[in-house]
Amino acid sequence: MTYLIKGETATWEVVVGLEVHAQVVSQSKLFSGSSTRFGAPANSQVSLVDAAMPGMLPVINGLCVEQAVRTGLGLRAKINKRSIFARKNYFYADLPQGYQISQYEQPIVGEGKVVLDMPDGSSREVGIERLHLEQDAGKSMHDQHPSKSLIDLNRSGVALMEIVSKPDMREPEEAGAYLRKLRSIMRYLGTCDGNMEEGSMRADVNVSVRPIGTTDLRTRCEIKNVNSVRFVMQAIEAEAHRQVEVWESGGEVRQETRLFDPAKGETRSMRSKEHAHDYRYFPDPDLLPLEFDDAFVEKVRRSLPELPDDKKNRFIADFGLTPYDASVLVVDRENAAFFEKVAEGRDGKTAANWVINNLFGALAKAGKGVADSPVSAENLGKLLDLLKDEVINGRIAKDVFEIMMETGEDPDAIVEDKGLRQVTDTSAIEAAVDAVIAANPEKADDVRGGKEKLLGWFVGQVMKATQGKANPAMLNDILRAKLLG
Ligand code: MN
Numbered sequence: 124m125t126y127l128i129k130g131e132t133a134t135w136e137v138v139v140g141l142e143v144h145a146q147v148v149s150q151s152k153l154f155s156g157s158s159t160r161f162g163a164p165a166n167s168q169v170s171l172v173d174a175a176m177p178g179m180l181p182v183i184n185g186l187c188v189e190q191a192v193r194t195g196l197g198l199r200a201k202i203n204k205r206s207i208f209a210r211k212n213y214f215y216a217d218l219p220q221g222y223q224i225s226q227y228e229q230p231i232v233g234e235g236k237v238v239l240d241m242p243d244g245s246s247r248e249v250g251i252e253r254l255h256l257e258q259d260a261g262k263s264m265h266d267q268h269p270s271k272s273l274i275d276l277n278r279s280g281v282a283l284m285e286i287v288s289k290p291d292m293r294e295p296e297e298a299g300a301y302l303r304k305l306r307s308i309m310r311y312l313g314t315c316d317g318n319m320e321e322g323s324m325r326a327d328v329n330v331s332v333r334p335i336g337t338t339d340l341r342t343r344c345e346i347k348n349v350n351s352v353r354f355v356m357q358a359i360e361a362e363a364h365r366q367v368e369v370w371e372s373g374g375e376v377r378q379e380t381r382l383f384d385p386a387k388g389e390t391r392s393m394r395s396k397e398h399a400h401d402y403r404y405f406p407d408p409d410l411l412p413l414e415f416d417d418a419f420v421e422k423v424r425r426s427l428p429e430l431p432d433d434k435k436n437r438f439i440a441d442f443g444l445t446p447y448d449a450s451v452l453v454v455d456r457e458n459a460a461f462f463e464k465v466a467e468g469r470d471g472k473t474a475a476n477w478v479i480n481n482l483f484g485a486l487a488k489a490g491k492g493v494a495d496s497p498v499s500a501e502n503l504g505k506l507l508d509l510l511k512d513e514v515i516n517g518r519i520a521k522d523v524f525e526i527m528m529e530t531g532e533d534p535d536a537i538v539e540d541k542g543l544r545q546v547t548d549t550s551a552i553e554a555a556v557d558a559v560i561a562a563n564p565e566k567a568d569d570v571r572g573g574k575e576k577l578l579g580w581f582v583g584q585v586m587k588a589t590q591g592k593a594n595p596a597m598l599n600d601i602l603r604a605k606l607l608g
Pocket of ligand 1: 144257285
């Protein structure tokens with residue numbers, strides 16, 4: 124499972140840490156009342172504070188603070204009841220203040236952890252170093268005019284949570300699992316929509332490599348602003364191989380910021396450490412230290428929903444699911460709720476099987492989610508009851524499910540309308556078996572002579588003759604009795 128790179132001089136392992144910028148779900152910005160709605164006309168959601176007009180003062184948005192605390196609790200992290208906003212000074216045209224209001228030495232959230240659900244059903248832990256609140260910058264557009272760059276300040280001042288992991292990941296797949304889990308937790312909490320295409324969640328990826336068996340961290344490079352889970356994994360792979368080549372050829376990896384080019388599948392240098400900014404952080408004199416009490420934290424804690432890890436454990440305990448199935452079902456809150464409705468009072472494993480393999484598969488094909496699923500949880504449950512009560516067999520159930528996906532109909536009605544009830548009448552099955560044997564005397568003799576494999580062929584023929592409705596167990600018994608008994 125471990126991801127290792129075989130070189131000439133050593134076998135290398137990869138060390139990965141992630142810094143995720145997650146946009147806070149909030150109607151208005153971190154320090155002003157402007158709207159945060161995505162997709163509005165350029166510069167239509169900009170207050171005097173966001174445009175950094177002289178004399179304007181920031182006012183903290185209490186909801187954004189609550190969202191950060193909520194996220195911290197979801198990451199099982201230490202909540203710091205006193206934190207400080209600091210100015211991170213740098214010049215850029217889309218940052219009219221000339222500094223970003225962020226948090227530096229005393230962030231709102233301290234150490235925590237995220238449990239990764241790996242594709243093989245195992246789980247691992249990744250440490251969280253900190254979570255701090257900061258404001259976003261505006262957006263520069265360099266492709267709208269032949270000689271000018273245009274600036275859209277709608278995003279200026281929008282609240283971000285920067286979530287910094289410890290360098291605990293050792294393979295691209297773990298980084299992918301980490302991002303998916305972080306997104307899942309924040310969606311449960313309602314603190315970030317996790318939409319990477321719209322930029323509401325972006326990742327900076329820190330990568331270094333070291334010979335396996337050594338424990339010192341070597342120089343790392345930071346790959347900036349990667350905007351999909353897949354690209355993050357590809358970027359790690361490309362950057363790790365590049366660094367191994369540098370070390371193996373006797374060179375030295377330089378600390379720098381790099382960009383990932385998905386088209387070429389490689390990273391390239393953006394700026395080196397020599398050109399790194401000195402941000403001259405200092406506490407923002409316009410903002411008081413951010414302080415709240417235990418009662419506030421407790422109030423937020425009590426409002427948390429059941430989170431993915433707890434739900435997963437409950438699904439394993441209550442419904443007897445495998446860790447893998449449980450982790451697939453809890454990724455999304457609506458999916459989990461749908462499953463629970465289907466599984467309630469029924470066999471959990473069968474329900475998980477149908478929801479994951481049949482329903483999710485069919486929905487993915489149709490480009491739909493459970494929210495607009497033609498098959499309701501109630502109807503899928505009814506289908507499972509029909510199966511369990513042996514009103515229909517497994518083969519017919521698949522056909523009925525297909526009709527349900529197309530029409531949204533009740534499975535009871537489909538089975539009655541189309542006459543799909545399973546044939547459990549012994550004499551009817553016997554008659555069908557006799558007819559097939561009579562029509563195929565040589566094959567029947569072959570079976571009697573020891574070619575038991577041919578039994579399967581007879582099952583198929585009788586099923587065909589009964590339009591798939593024969594009770595499979597009864598059919599098998601009767602066939603065996605007639606040919607081998
Ligand atoms: Mn940041």
